[in-house]
Amino acid sequence: MPVRARPALGNEVENMHTGAEGAELSALIAALSASGIRIGLRDEGLDIAAPKGTLTAELKARLVRHKADLVRWLRSRSSVTLPRRPDMRVRVNALDLRGRPDPEAEMQALAEADAIQPFDLARGPLLRVGAVRLEDEHYVLLINLHHIVGDGQSMKVLAREIGALYQSELSGEPPQLPALPVQYGDYAAWQQSRLDAPALARLQVYWQERLRGAPGRHSIPTDHPRPQRASHRGAVASLQLAESTAKRLRALSRQVGTTLFSTLFAAFVVAQHRYGGSADVVVGTVAANRDRGELDHLIGFFVNTVVLRAVVDTRLSFLEWLKLVALDVRAAFGHQDMPFEQLVELLKPPRDAATHPLFQLMFTVVHATDNAADDTESGPDQLVLEPIVTGASAKFDLSLAVHDRGDGLHCSLTYATDLFTAESADGLLETLRTVVEAVAADASAPLQRLFEQPASSPPQPAEEAPVNAAVEPLDAQACLDRFGTGAQLPVPECGVHALFQAQAAQRADAAAVVFEGVTLSYAE
DSSP states (O other): OOOOOOOOOOEEEEEEEEGGGGGGGGGGGGHHHEEEEEEEEEEEEOTTOOSSSHHHHHHHHHHOOGGGGGGEEEEEETTTEEEEEEEOOOOOOEEEEEOSSHHHHHHHHHHHHHSSSSTTTOOOOOOOOEEEEEETTEEEEEEEEEGOOOOOOHHHHHHHHHHHHHHHHOOOOOOOOOOOSSOOOHHHHHHHHHHHHHHHHHHHHHHHHHTTOOOSSOOOSSSSOOOOSSOBEEEEEEEEEHHHHHHHHHHHHHHTOHHHOOOOOOHHHHHHHTTTTOSEEEOOOOOOOSGGGGGGTSSSSOOOEEEEEEOOOOOOTTHHHHHHHHHHHHHHHHTTTTTTTHHHHHHOOOOTTBBBOOOEEEEEETTTTTSSSSSSSSSSOOEEEEOOOOOOOOOSSSSEEEEEEEEEEEEEEEEEEETTHHHHHHHHHHHHHHHHHHHHOTSSSSSGGGGGGGOOOOOOOOOOOOOTSSSSSSOHHHHHHOOOOEEEEEEEESSSSHHHHHHHHOTTTTTEEEEEEEEEOOOO
16 A cells, blocks of 8 residues: 555644654653764865855755654654644854864864754754854765654755755756655554554564563673663774675575575574573664655654564574574564554563663664665765764664675674673674674584684683682682672571472472573473
């Protein structure tokens, strides 16, 4: 069923259910208020500020064309309402840095400061623009768009159209812009119409069953205790995998009849388990939701969060296990229409300000065609689009993005510095390298072999004694000084075996031992 335009609503308020997913839950609104997508438009041959008023006119034209940019965020019970405001103006802040010792550094500092500046979700606007003049004929246009009204593709659309209008003003020729058969509100209404009662019930049944008994938190060892409230401060660690390895992974994916995404996801799950995490892991990913031609040129928040679950079985080969993972991934994406915030409301996981609900690990694969920067071409009469890299923000504990650029696989791991050190992030990536190269070389080997060799681990601080003290035993006081930092508990008079028997009598079916993907109950 195609997306169709609805009758004009003027300034009436329209219900935009999918827009709510950008903020996920009202409890996360404050944390997301500074969450934006940032790009820069460079111009090294023309004057962004001339002809007079051109830039402001271009931006206003873009905002009228894409009404999703003009929203004011209002909340009404469990839904989000977005009134259209075609006359809302966006201020362009101009700054002249010519003659400064390091204008590029100052421009970067401005971008950093803007990145942490919250948006006013109640009053708007949700788009901030700055025009920075570095040299006589070198300008940078900084654009920061809030996630609630746009995604990564939206920024490409906005940059491309600003560039087309800019060139039109300079040349005097009419701008060549694609027609917009629908607006984002039409898409939201269309998507909402698909979630009728029977369809929603089917989605609820699937996700309730799929995530039944799933762990609420990952069990990857952290370097620091989890704070009461996440600061979202982060850093990035990188890993480059050879193109020869990537080719073998693509061939393996074709052999199984799945995608490179599923193969890399399976390798990531095995790596986190090998590094010390649970065999049962829940990971988030995103669905672009732009699979219809009428949506290609729209600005709006289309992506939805999809939850993936996998349980490592080391008795299988990677090839055998990948076939199972591929089926689960296909099924999850087949039920991606369930809005994430509704899934959270349905499952009602424990909530706190330090933990993302349902999952804390994010995984994405970005192909060369997905992140190509040639939507706005470079040239003597063109604006050049480039991302503005600011300090990493960790929305999740760990977020792995694999970029398939045709010259290998570039892995970028964003980690929360509240929890992990750089050494731990590097250690996890090295474990991923070990897993990927092993399965690329021989996917038919049992997964158990990957666990027979020591996994990469972060180095111990020089001042600390090694954890394994078998060579140089620690005396009792040293053990207390090093490990006895928790609350004092009474020591039971019975032995460990009696405690185990008592637990078995009370909870015979509960998990007693979990090792390498195998679980034994107390009764067993």
